[in-house]
Amino acid sequence: MSAPHVNRTIPEVFSDLVGQLTTLLRKEGQLARTEVGDKLAEVATGLGLAMVGAVLAIPALVVLLEAVVALLVRTGLAIYLSALIVGGVALIAGIVLMITGMGRLKSKNLVPEKTIHQLQRDVQVAKQEASDSDDLHRAA
Numbered sequence: 001m002s003a004p005h006v007n008r009t010i011p012e013v014f015s016d017l018v019g020q021l022t023t024l025l026r027k028e029g030q031l032a033r034t035e036v037g038d039k040l041a042e043v044a045t046g047l048g049l050a051m052v053g054a055v056l057a058i059p060a061l062v063v064l065l066e067a068v069v070a071l072l073v074r075t076g077l078a079i080y081l082s083a084l085i086v087g088g089v090a091l092i093a094g095i096v097l098m099i100t101g102m103g104r105l106k107s108k109n110l111v112p113e114k115t116i117h118q119l120q121r122d123v124q125v126a127k128q129e130a131s132d133s134d135d136l137h138r139a140a
Contacts, residue, residue: 028119035112043105050101065090 008016065086072082 024122028115028122031118032112032115035115039112061090 068086069079069082072085073079077085
């Protein structure tokens with residue numbers, strides 16, 4: 001901020017304040033848009049990677065589960081019971097993973113925290129400036 005001018009009139013000070021406030025709000029809006037855009041890009045990248053990983057992992061998982069079923073059959077368990085056990089365990093594990101993944105896709109992860117923090121700091125600075133300005137007018 002520039003140094004305070006002692007010979008400025010109230011309309012000049014008010015005009016300067018409005019101009020600075022407008023600039024501040026414009027910059028904060030740009031920061032918020034940039035931060036939200038970054039967070040959305042991060043989420044989109046994460047979802048894309050997860051989808052590609054799932055496409056690659058599903059066939060491998062099927063083969064591995066079939067191998068476990070074959071192992072259980074070889075140990076003497078009936079084929080239907082082996083398939084039921086392996087399928088049940090895979091289903092439970094899948095449900096747990098799905099619930100965990102959905103929990104991480106909450107909207108709170110998209111909140112522009114940096115912008116909110118910066119706005120809070122701006123409010124504190126504005127209050128301090130207003131207080132200092134009032135003190136200056138009282139002294140004059």
